Amino acid sequence: APGAQRFIPPRADTIDELRTAAAACQGCELYRDASQTVFGRGGADARVVLVGEQPGDLEDQKGLPFVGPAGRVLRRAVDDAGLDPTRLYLTNTVKHFRFELRGRRRIHQTPDRVHITACRPWLVAEFARLRPEIVVALGATAAKALLGPAFRVTRQRGELLPWPASAQHPEDFTRVPVDSAGRVADAPPARLLATIHPSAVLRADNQEIAYQGLVADLTVAARALT
Ligand code: URA
Numbered sequence: 049a050p051g052a053q054r055f056i057p058p059r060a061d062t063i064d065e066l067r068t069a070a071a072a073c074q075g076c077e078l079y080r081d082a083s084q085t086v087f088g089r090g091g092a093d094a095r096v097v098l099v100g101e102q103p104g105d106l107e108d109q110k111g112l113p114f115v116g117p118a119g120r121v122l123r124r125a126v127d128d129a130g131l132d133p134t135r136l137y138l139t140n141t142v143k144h145f146r147f148e149l150r151g152r153r154r155i156h157q158t159p160d161r162v163h164i165t166a167c168r169p170w171l172v173a174e175f176a177r178l179r180p181e182i183v184v185a186l187g188a189t190a191a192k193a194l195l196g197p198a199f200r201v202t203r204q205r206g207e208l209l210p211w212p213a214s215a216q217h218p219e220d221f222t223r224v225p226v227d228s229a230g231r232v233a234d235a236p237p238a239r240l241l242a243t244i245h246p247s248a249v250l251r252a253d254n255q256e257i258a259y260q261g262l263v264a265d266l267t268v269a270a271r272a273l274t
């Protein structure tokens with residue numbers, strides 16, 4: 049069967065175990081041309097998960113999410129919004145770089161529904177291990193992956209939303225997380241918030257206004273933390 053699910057070890061309890069397994073994923077065609085899987089990064093105690101689209105050229109080379117120009121915008125916005133960067137986890141909807149070769153240049157291509165669907169089990173597995181308080185979808189690809197294809201970031205950005213029932217696939221949250229003392233460490237499902245992608249700030253006619261909008265939305269997330 050296509051998709052990432054069969055590459056996820058059922059007993060992978062930690063993000064590091066997931067990352068190791070994801071390095072060998074062949075759940076869709078994108079692994080063929082990209083350099084490597086770019087898995088999420090951040091502490092296991094993250095309270096907020098930020099979900100981008102897919103790794104860019106630089107991320108593909110370095111193997112880390114958000115290390116390029118969009119990452120610089122994002123880090124500054126996180127800071128200005130008052131989110132604690134040490135309690136953040138950064139990841140992407142699709143874990144391999146999709147591009148088209150033009151001469152020697154690798155031109156970013158938006159992932160298709162098939163790639164988003166194929167890669168979704170990794171995202172679900174990350175949520176299930178981290179159990180964050182808030183998930184922020186950065187841009188349309190992440191928002192559609194989490195909230196469905198009809199979701200419009202332009203109309204519903206900056207709103208704290210309940211965790212969508214459609215995302216509560218049986219495998220999402222049925223695993224009972226246990227803390228180091230063996231106690232059941234249960235947590236309510238995360239809330240969700242969508243905003244623009246930091247690379248949209250870089251493409252905007254008025255970058256300052258676009259940037260302030262991103263900061264305002266992230267501030268809603270920061271204030272919602274208990
Ligand atoms: N854009 C993304 O969506 N993710 C990255 O990791 C880098 C750029």
Ligand code: SF4
Nearest residue numbers: 073075076079144167
């Ligand atoms: Fe696997 Fe996702 Fe990479 Fe496709 S994009 S090969 S599903 S990790």
